[in-house]
Amino acid sequence: MKAAVIVFPASNCDRDAKVALTEMTGKAPAMVWHQDSDLPDVDLVVIPGGFSYGDYLRCGAMASQSPVMRSVKAHAEKGGAVLGICNGFQVLTESHLLPGALMRNAGLKFVCKPVTLKVEETQSAFTRGYNNGQSVVFPVAHGEGNYYADDATLDRLEGEGRVVFRYAANPNGSARDIAGILSEKRNVLGMMPHPERVVDGATGGTDGRALFKSLIETLS
Amino acid sequence: MTEITPAIVAEHGLSPDEYARINTLLGRAPNMVELGVFSVMWSEHCSYKSTRAHLRKLPTTGPQVIQGPGENAGVIDIGDGDACIFKMESHNHPSFIEPYQGAATGVGGIMRDVFTMGARPIAMMNALRFGAPDHPKTRHLVAGVVSGIGGYGNCMGVPTVGGEVNFHPSYSGNILVNAMCVGLARTDNIFLSAAKGAGNPVVYFGSKTGRDGIHGATMASAEFDDASEEKRPTVQVGDPFAEKLLLEATLELMATDAIIAIQDMGAAGLTSSSAEMGDKGGSGIELNLDMVPQREANMTAYEMLLSESQERMLAVLKPGREAEAQAIFKKWELDFAVIGITTDTKRLVIKHKGVVAADMPITALSDEAPVYERPYTLREPASGTPAYDKARPVLASLEKILGSADMASRRWIWEQYDHSVMNDTQQAPGGDAAVVRVHGTKKALAISTDVTPRYCKADPRRGGMQAVAECWRNLTAVGATPLATTDNLNFGNPQKPDIMGEIVAAIDGIGEACRALDFPIVSGNCSLYNETNGEGIFPTPAIGGVGLLKDASKMATIAFKRDGDVVILIGETRGHLGQSIYLREIEGKEEGAAPRVELDVEKKNGDFVRRLIEQGRVDTCHDVSDGGLAVAIVEMAMPRGLGAQVGQASIADAIGFWFGEDQARYVIAVPFAQAEKIVAEARAASITVAELGKTGGDSFSIDGKDSIAIAKLRTAHEDWFPNFMKAEL
Numbered sequence: 014m015k016a017a018v019i020v021f022p023a024s025n026c027d028r029d030a031k032v033a034l035t036e037m038t039g040k041a042p043a044m045v046w047h048q049d050s051d052l053p054d055v056d057l058v059v060i061p062g063g064f065s066y067g068d069y070l071r072c073g074a075m076a077s078q079s080p081v082m083r084s085v086k087a088h089a090e091k092g093g094a095v096l097g098i099c100n101g102f103q104v105l106t107e108s109h110l111l112p113g114a115l116m117r118n119a120g121l122k123f124v125c126k127p128v129t130l131k132v133e134e135t136q137s138a139f140t141r142g143y144n145n146g147q148s149v150v151f152p153v154a155h156g157e158g159n160y161y162a163d164d165a166t167l168d169r170l171e172g173e174g175r176v177v178f179r180y181a182a183n184p185n186g187s188a189r190d191i192a193g194i195l196s197e198k199r200n201v202l203g204m205m206p207h208p209e210r211v212v213d214g215a216t217g218g219t220d221g222r223a224l225f226k227s228l229i230e231t232l233s
Numbered sequence: 234m235t236e237i238t239p240a241i242v243a244e245h246g247l248s249p250d251e252y253a254r255i256n257t258l259l260g261r262a263p264n265m266v267e268l269g270v271f272s273v274m275w276s277e278h279c280s281y282k283s284t285r286a287h288l289r290k291l292p293t294t295g296p297q298v299i300q301g302p303g304e305n306a307g308v309i310d311i312g313d314g315d316a317c318i319f320k321m322e323s324h325n326h327p328s329f330i331e332p333y334q335g336a337a338t339g340v341g342g343i344m345r346d347v348f349t350m351g352a353r354p355i356a357m358m359n360a361l362r363f364g365a366p367d368h369p370k371t372r373h374l375v376a377g378v379v380s381g382i383g384g385y386g387n388c389m390g391v392p393t394v395g396g397e398v399n400f401h402p403s404y405s406g407n408i409l410v411n412a413m414c415v416g417l418a419r420t421d422n423i424f425l426s427a428a429k430g431a432g433n434p435v436v437y438f439g440s441k442t443g444r445d446g447i448h449g450a451t452m453a454s455a456e457f458d459d460a461s462e463e464k465r466p467t468v469q470v471g472d473p474f475a476e477k478l479l480l481e482a483t484l485e486l487m488a489t490d491a492i493i494a495i496q497d498m499g500a501a502g503l504t505s506s507s508a509e510m511g512d513k514g515g516s517g518i519e520l521n522l523d524m525v526p527q528r529e530a531n532m533t534a535y536e537m538l539l540s541e542s543q544e545r546m547l548a549v550l551k552p553g554r555e556a557e558a559q560a561i562f563k564k565w566e567l568d569f570a571v572i573g574i575t576t577d578t579k580r581l582v583i584k585h586k587g588v589v590a591a592d593m594p595i596t597a598l599s600d601e602a603p604v605y606e607r608p609y610t611l612r613e614p615a616s617g618t619p620a621y622d623k624a625r626p627v628l629a630s631l632e633k634i635l636g637s638a639d640m641a642s643r644r645w646i647w648e649q650y651d652h653s654v655m656n657d658t659q660q661a662p663g664g665d666a667a668v669v670r671v672h673g674t675k676k677a678l679a680i681s682t683d684v685t686p687r688y689c690k691a692d693p694r695r696g697g698m699q700a701v702a703e704c705w706r707n708l709t710a711v712g713a714t715p716l717a718t719t720d721n722l723n724f725g726n727p728q729k730p731d732i733m734g735e736i737v738a739a740i741d742g743i744g745e746a747c748r749a750l751d752f753p754i755v756s757g758n759c760s761l762y763n764e765t766n767g768e769g770i771f772p773t774p775a776i777g778g779v780g781l782l783k784d785a786s787k788m789a790t791i792a793f794k795r796d797g798d799v800v801i802l803i804g805e806t807r808g809h810l811g812q813s814i815y816l817r818e819i820e821g822k823e824e825g826a827a828p829r830v831e832l833d834v835e836k837k838n839g840d841f842v843r844r845l846i847e848q849g850r851v852d853t854c855h856d857v858s859d860g861g862l863a864v865a866i867v868e869m870a871m872p873r874g875l876g877a878q879v880g881q882a883s884i885a886d887a888i889g890f891w892f893g894e895d896q897a898r899y900v901i902a903v904p905f906a907q908a909e910k911i912v913a914e915a916r917a918a919s920i921t922v923a924e925l926g927k928t929g930g931d932s933f934s935i936d937g938k939d940s941i942a943i944a945k946l947r948t949a950h951e952d953w954f955p956n957f958m959k960a961e962l
Binding site: 022064068 | 380384473475566653654658
């Protein structure tokens with residue numbers, strides 16, 4: 014599997030994504046600067062966490078207008094896999110690659126802690142390595158992870174099996190405890206928790222490895 | 234031109250004697266711009282004029298030290314060509330006036346100090362002191378400071394991995410916000426601030442200069458009164474987005490060999506960065522302010538020189554490398570400008586709109602700054618042990634203490650900090666020390682910040698020693714070898730002999746402990762004048778220590794891990810209750826002697842414990858400090874809800890045994906099969922050791938009689954902070 018990680022000004026989980034992908038795939042991903050309008054020929058594009066453009070205006074809003082995002086959209090339209098983590102999820106909703114929006118946490122505070130997630134959907138390139146209903150622990154670290162969409166959209170997401178991860182104990186007020194969702198074509202995943210921070214047993218667990226393994230098995 | 238009157242001199246925080254000295258050094262009267270420059274360069278904050286003579290007594294060298302105090306931060310060797318660069322700094326005054334921005338820019342400033350030297354920041358710590366919980370401003374300040382620290386650090390993508398928090402009425406009018414940054418560099422790529430050589434371009438990069446923070450350093454060198462909130466315009470506003478870009482761009486520039494010297498613009502901005510670079514390099518600097526990127530129109534030379542706008546750097550480049558540097562900053566969308574040149578005149582010359590706005594010998598600003606041997610009186614340390622009720626039930630007191638303001642869980646705070654970004658955090662907040670891996674290796678750095686202000690108030694010298702000893706012990710308790718420290722000395726008004734006495738005694742104690750424990754001080758910061766309406770804070774010399782674990786897989790944590798482990802106490806328990814948490818929380822007494830600090834015992838016990846951890850024989854360890862032994866054991870039980878059945882093991886009475894704050898003690902838990910040998914080894918090494926009991930069950934019980942559920946204790950411990958802060962929202 015060939016992967017690329019997009020780097021926006023003030024992305025700050027780009028290195029973590031790179032380290033996790035290198036560890037899991039055995040080769041370093043391409044690091045793509047947001048001003049580059051060309052994407053290398055890759056199977057997976059990762060939009061990492063961070064505070065692109067300082068979260069000014071709205072989280073992810075300015076990054077969604079970066080030149081590279083035109084290529085990311087084209088990649089997604091062709092069926093290429095896109096994984097948006099944390100700020101990456103916010104960029105994906107702002108880019109309309111995923112429905113809904115991420116609002117300020119209900120508690121109005123940034124929250125960083127390990128959370129238990131339920132894997133709700135294993136019919137995806139991202140989660141086929143998990144068991145349906147499996148509990149996994151990933152860290153969250155965000156101030157704006159409160160997922161919102163209107164009821165019709167939420168019903169549709171649920172009906173089409175596009176809610177992939179759900180919080181066991183909701184840390185941010187997300188509608189229907191949603192932690193991660195798929196696009197209609199199931200090739201774009203946006204999630205607030207950080208799978209790239211749980212690939213190394215020395216620093217918090219290994220529950221994220223199966224997500225990368227699923228991608229490698231599907232896309233290689 | 235404005236005439237300089239005695240009133241204007243006083244407004245600049247300069248004494249008549251100091252003004253006369255400026256006249257002598259210049260050979261003429263200064264103009265307003267020069268007066269402004271002297272005012273900040275000679276401020277307590279920049280010149281250390283009250284403490285310099287005493288700070289010289291601190292140990293600052295050792296085989297591990299690459300760079301001691303005097304640069305932007307200290308540098309130590311951690312093997313394999315890796316260097317650790319770190320420093321702690323206060324942002325007390327601005328944080329009290331505007332808690333969010335004050336704390337945020339404190340974080341930004343200390344990070345710049347570290348990456349200015351070539352390090353990528355890898356961990357942040359903070360030591361916070363707030364006023365009485367029931368003081369009307371306290372919640373507002375806690376909420377603002379915590380979100381300011383998080384707002385800046387989280388955006389930077391540097392994990393905030395630990396710290397300490399106290400509440401006490403002595404801080405009600407003057408909180409303390411001390412932030413520590415730890416970074417990693419290579420020993421062969423460390424950048425200093427000495428602007429050596431003439432004819433080299435002086436370049437400015439980062440954010441534009443505005444009118445914010447003018448005279449911040451002068452404010453930080455004065456006491457507060459009721460009108461201090463009017464000083465809000467002197468608090469700077471932080472932009473962590475700009476700082477993140479500045480970090481990446483600076484490290485990218487450092488990967489070239491274009492830099493001769495570099496210095497961040499912190500307190501006193503352009504003035505102090507250029508003066509310090511010229512001073513250290515033995516050169517002169519000529520700046521043309523017309524070239525400075527400006528955020529506002531019609532700024533005067535005075536305003537530009539004294540602005541403390543954040544996220545700015547000054548560097549001297551090798552001639553001809555300007556375009557290469559400019560391209561890097563263009564990529565990161567930051568301002569870049571050549572604003573001057575180094576000279577051989579040893580003068581700081583400022584040009585603005587075609588005229589010379591200031592022209593001063595650099596040594597007048599630095600070496601010639603006043604150094605005061607301020608008069609001091611050493612007061613008699615508090616002594617004795619106050620009376621207490623020896624029959625009071627232990628477990629009820631224990632529950633109350635675990636749920637008290639100073640002892641309750643700080644989860645409410647640290648869950649607002651991203652402590653796992655960079656994916657190298659091996660021990661998050663909640664343990665004895667934070668542990669952060671050296672990226673890509675099996676080594677890790679342990680970090681802790683410590684001071685017990687109530688001990689320092691009772692006995693400044695002993696309190697200084699204890700702060701160092703506790704920091705050293707916390708690093709040891711995770712298995713790290715303590716290497717070096719940074720100190721952040723927070724005191725009241727040094728012009729009062731009693732306060733100056735506290736400073737002198739505390740520095741003396743710190744120095745003695747650092748020497749005995751081979752724990753030199755490589756960087757630091759003094760924050761004086763922490764007073765409001767004449768009331769000084771408790772003396773609070775915070776110590777930030779860094780240690781090295783050569784093999785982080787051997788690291789110990791505080792959590793009990795196995796049923797049936799033997800709980801062993803290392804160190805002697807005499808039942809010292811003077812100045813203890815117990816006396817304060819249960820008997821309402823802040824009295825008595827601070828605990829004795831025996832540095833030889835401290836070293837012997839610590840070295841013994843560390844060796845056991847390094848040998849892979851102990852993975853569960855906790856130092857005994859605030860609250861004493863019972864609190865320590867319960868802190869080990871709470872993480873996994875695994876209890877312990879223990880009994881008293883010395884002649885101290887039950888209160889003294891379970892709540893005494895005798896120093897140099899650790900609790901370890903080891904499998905039964907190994908316990909006997911460890912106890913025998915301790916005895917053979919003449920170390921006081923006792924088996925207290927076993928882990929198991931879900932409660933904490935004493936002497937087989939009284940018992941309390943760990944879940945109940947955890948509720949008391951966890952609920953205090955969220956309940957306290959609820960009233961804020």
